[in-house]
Amino acid sequence: MPLKMAIRMVNMKVVFFLAAAILAGLLLWGYFYPVQSVLEFDVLEEKNKVVYLKIEEGGHFRIKYTHSVHLSDVIEEYEVRNNRIYPVQLIYEDTAVGMPSNAQEGETFEMKDGKYYITGLKGYHEDITLSIGKVRAEHTLLYKENSYLLKDFLGAGSVVKIKPGRESMWNLVRGVTFNE
Secondary structure, eight states: HHHHHHHHHHHHHHHHHHHHHHHHHHHHHHHHHOOEEEEEEETTTTOOOEEEEEOTTTTTEEEEEEOOTTOOEEEEEEEETEEEEEEEEEEOOOOOOTSSSSSOOTOOOEEEEEEEESOOOOBBBEEEEEESSSSSSOOOOTTTTTTEEEHHHOOTOOOOEEEEEEEHHHHHHHHEEEEE
């Protein structure tokens, strides 16, 4: 085998090895780098217990629960945008204790089909702290066409911090997610 041909074969092997190493590096980077937009449900009493909801930027989710006084459903709708949680609307059936009887300035208050709606809500949250009901509240996460009873995933009576973030595929695969 002539020397020129041997050098060319060695060069091809080196190029192939470098291309394979770069491809493997990119795949590993994509697997471990936090690219997936999520809502983190962090159980405050239990170290390292986090459940994730994969959600796209601009995605909406709702939290539904039974009000403890008048025992009717309340739905709070939120949008995840710019790593913040923006309230969208509040839907409820009774203006009794603990529920607004009108909208704030710039918001809209209306009644449709026996329910009250407050829309045009202002402001945002970096996170939301929620105490998961033990008895009647039945806190439920609604996302797209799915519903998740929070006490089944997070534990009844637990206190949870809900916040938007980004996670790597590695953390999502080894952790618990609502929407696998």
